[in-house]
């Protein structure tokens with residue numbers, strides 16, 4: 001049986017009573033059909049109301065396709081024949097502000113930027129409109145916001161009704177109805193007239209501020225996100241908090257923040273370059289020190305060294321510096337939770353580092369690693385300095401005698 005939808009003529013009543021006409025289920029949850037309801041079911045881009053029926057939470061409200069009955073989906077079972085309903089007030093007002101704001105904004109987009117609304121999406125924390133233009137200029141965005149907020153300030157009356165067919169034919173609707181049967185029309189103070197089944201405020205002043213917060217191109221369309229009333233205030237509050245924190249940290253005026261951030265980014269880039277140069281110098285001098293301690297084998301010289309935790313890139317650089325010298329073999333290790341072995345040799349040394357690495361890896365129980373004859377790396381298992389030194393020692397023993 002079709003439910004009488006009381007919210008059509010009154011968006012403000014939140015407490016009501018009704019008779020239960022059917023007990024059913026919706027997606028495995030208990031659901032009730034009432035003879036009349038103020039609960040708004042999901043539809044037209046607007047999420048459903050929530051609230052309670054005889055104290056049991058209503059977690060979703062849906063329209064049944066077959067007979068347009070309104071299904072009140074419950075958190076638990078309810079066997080009463082009569083119920084008292086209460087709709088969650090803050091959520092309803094938020095939806096009313098955004099649904100009404102959307103009508104105003106869609107018309108403002110059409111008038112101030114010739115951008116026509118293609119679709120509307122609404123969720124608990126985000127509301128968007130897609131318009132049929134790939135880009136709008138900054139001036140157009142400003143003009144759209146100015147116009148929309150002027151309609152709010154003028155506090156125009158909003159009227160929703162079901163016109164007779166002849167009256168409907170005379171109305172210049174922005175959006176043609178996509179429903180069969182009786183069409184509900186919403187007139188926002190003569191500014192925007194469109195077909196809509198949603199809940200709206202009685203006067204545009206209740207929408208509060210309308211603010212476009214971001215927009216992005218989506219193919220040939222633009223999706224804009226906007227906030228109205230309470231959500232716009234919370235958004236302003238959150239952003240103001242962030243700005244104030246940054247202003248205090250950077251000790252600049254908020255209008256100077258973009259320049260200040262750019263300055264920090266530039267400094268950071270310069271410092272990174274300087275740090276890289278200094279590190280290279282350090283590694284270079286470290287290589288020189290290690291070369292002094294190299295042991296000779298025939299014409300080759302061998303450097304072995306284990307570090308207790310160190311950045312892999314830096315040790316790799318060290319291996320490169322060492323093996324730039326003819327006849328050099330560098331067998332280096334980094335101890336830690338994910339130990340690493342880095343074996344390298346000069347071009348004129350005829351020994352395969354990946355074979356040596358395998359020997360050392362098996363000593364620490366790892367099979368992860370490999371490389372080329374002149375450089376090989378692996379590890380990834382936990383190993384101490386002592387364990388790595390022993391593994392490197394075994395690899396060194398396996399090294400063929402230098403020519």
Ligand SMILES: [Zn+2]
Nearest residue numbers: 099196197198
């Ligand atoms: Zn609407």
